[in-house]
Amino acid sequence: MNILLIPDKFKESLTADGVIKALKKGILKSQPGAHISSLIASDGGDGFLGAVSEYVKCKKIITKTEDPLGRMLNTYFLYDPENRIAFIELAKTAGLELLTEKEKSPMTTSTFGTGIQIGQAIEKGATTIYVGLGGSATNDGGMGMAAALGYEFKDASGKLLSPEGGNLKKIASIHTTAKVHDIDPISVIAVNDVENPLFGTNGAAYIYAKQKGASLEEIKTLDSGLRNLDAKVNQHLKKSNALDPGSGAAGGMGYGITTFLNGKATSGIDFIMKLAKVESILAGRSYDYIITGEGKFDAQTLNGKLINGVVKLGRHHNIPIIVVCGQSDIQIDRSSTLGLHAIIEIMDRSKPLTYNMQNAAILIERKIRDYFRRTIH
Numbered sequence: 387m388n389i390l391l392i393p394d395k396f397k398e399s400l401t402a403d404g405v406i407k408a409l410k411k412g413i414l415k416s417q418p419g420a421h422i423s424s425l426i427a428s429d430g431g432d433g434f435l436g437a438v439s440e441y442v443k444c445k446k447i448i449t450k451t452e453d454p455l456g457r458m459l460n461t462y463f464l465y466d467p468e469n470r471i472a473f474i475e476l477a478k479t480a481g482l483e484l485l486t487e488k489e490k491s492p493m494t495t496s497t498f499g500t501g502i503q504i505g506q507a508i509e510k511g512a513t514t515i516y517v518g519l520g521g522s523a524t525n526d527g528g529m530g531m532a533a534a535l536g537y538e539f540k541d542a543s544g545k546l547l548s549p550e551g552g553n554l555k556k557i558a559s560i561h562t563t564a565k566v567h568d569i570d571p572i573s574v575i576a577v578n579d580v581e582n583p584l585f586g587t588n589g590a591a592y593i594y595a596k597q598k599g600a601s602l603e604e605i606k607t608l609d610s611g612l613r614n615l616d617a618k619v620n621q622h623l624k625k626s627n628a629l630d631p632g633s634g635a636a637g638g639m640g641y642g643i644t645t646f647l648n649g650k651a652t653s654g655i656d657f658i659m660k661l662a663k664v665e666s667i668l669a670g671r672s673y674d675y676i677i678t679g680e681g682k683f684d685a686q687t688l689n690g691k692l693i694n695g696v697v698k699l700g701r702h703h704n705i706p707i708i709v710v711c712g713q714s715d716i717q718i719d720r721s722s723t724l725g726l727h728a729i730i731e732i733m734d735r736s737k738p739l740t741y742n743m744q745n746a747a748i749l750i751e752r753k754i755r756d757y758f759r760r761t762i763h
Contacts, residue, residue, distance in 0.1 A: 528642010
């Protein structure tokens, strides 16, 4: 039996590598003769740099920047000096993982620190910059990033605004400085698999701001602010990218990159699969199953996340897909209608969430072992 493992992380519980190790243990306990291959993948969110480092020879560049609340932060990006390519993970500077529960508020958070890193990559000599989007604590439409790179946002009285989500609705004018022109020759690519527009009921605020700490009233304010940002961009910069698929990624950072940096967007899972040379891997061996998974499997998962990319890969090569997840909000018996061979939920519903998160590796190992014992004879 040949099996290919391409899981996502189980957020706040296991890294993708940890999931792979647990899956391998469980499969081999049931099928000791199985040949197991694995890929570290990412859809552009948390873990993007870890996935890139598996396939590209890069230097880790340690930098001083800011977190979502403007506090000093030491983090890093990756740089390929031979090809002058930088890889930046937004979650390292503007991620929810950097905040406590009480600090989460997209009204006050900013992507300014990500903008600082983009500037540092340019200073290092990068001519191409890939920015992995996902896991953001922000909803500023890329206003913070743009401010760090030379854009100025002013209110009706001409006062310079702090670049945070709550100030989007106050923007009356947008100005460029000489610093902005340093970005012109640089190619910046937003890497993500979210297809939401900037604003509206399916936009950045209404779909994602609640999980970042916003109340319903704040969500309405943020959405209104994103609409105002786009109106002012249209007026002062003569651009309109708000309805482009992916503009709403990472609190509107997809929009920010295409608008303020003249950037482009690319599919995160396709990007990593290409780096990993997955087509060559599949051509070199016939696989019986591809196993993927993440902490929570729901309708949003199949709307542009890593698992969706893996499902498409399986369909293209006619390989059955098994999803292993911590918790499934999709009925297990719907697996076939979604194009899946099986959905395996590892959660022990008789135990609290903390138990399941702390014991995820053991639960994955046990459930995948039992699955193959039942189904393979």
